[in-house]
Amino acid sequence: MNNRVVVKTNDGSDSLYVTEIDEHYHSIHGARSESEHIFLQHGLAFIDLPEITVLEIGFGTGLNCLLSYKYAQDNNKIINYHTIEKYPLTCEEWGTLNYNTLLGDEYSAFYKQIHTSLWNISILLEPNFKLQKYNADVAEVTLPEAYFDVVFFDAFSPEKQPELWTASIFHSMYKAMKVGGVLTTYCSKGIVRRAMKEAGFTVNRTPGPPGKREMVVSRKV
Secondary structure, eight states, rough: OOOOOEEOOOSSOOOEETTTTTTTTTTTOHHHHHIIIIIIIGGGGGGOOOOEEEEEOOOSHHHHHHHHHHHHHHTTEEEEEEEEOOOOHHHHHHHTTTTTHHHHGGGGGHHHHHHOSSSSEEEEEEEEEEOOOOOGGGGOOOOOOEOOOOOOOOSTTTTTTTGGGSHHHHHHHHHHHEEEEEEEEEEOHHHHHHHHHHHHHHEEEEOOSSSSSSEEEEEEO
């Protein structure tokens, strides 16, 4: 996926715009605020465990991963972070984003680590944060069953990547999650909610981040 352009969002954090599919990586109303609202406040914060295992669909800019590490630091958590990305950013692309300074100097080295660490291998980046990145299509990754506490479903929209928003994909997420686990996503379209329900999830709509009326939090019960 080529032709990615850096854009500034309304909360001051950067994002990328993909010209060939006319899609942003994050909400233009605020990349950081969107990530914190959807994936931290309605994902990590829902899991009352000292150690949390995360699956992210769409590593993208690494913002969700970076903010998850900050969450682990702030809340005395251990996070095992697994993320799937078919189209990784180049060094030039991720290096241009302002995430290097977004959270302060103490997080700049970690931001570089998450992008330069090897793919397809589990790496202990910090005593409380383990990362495994998969450079693959979501459908090609064999996920362990009943393993993940939280799924960050952060693919491009159903209009741009319809193959990722199907009952089949959500069923694979469902099988990979522990009972009581949470799947959270920015997309609340009816076709997506129906696919989740078909896969077995209990689906709930909840207020979204700035600029978005609703989002979805689904549970495996």
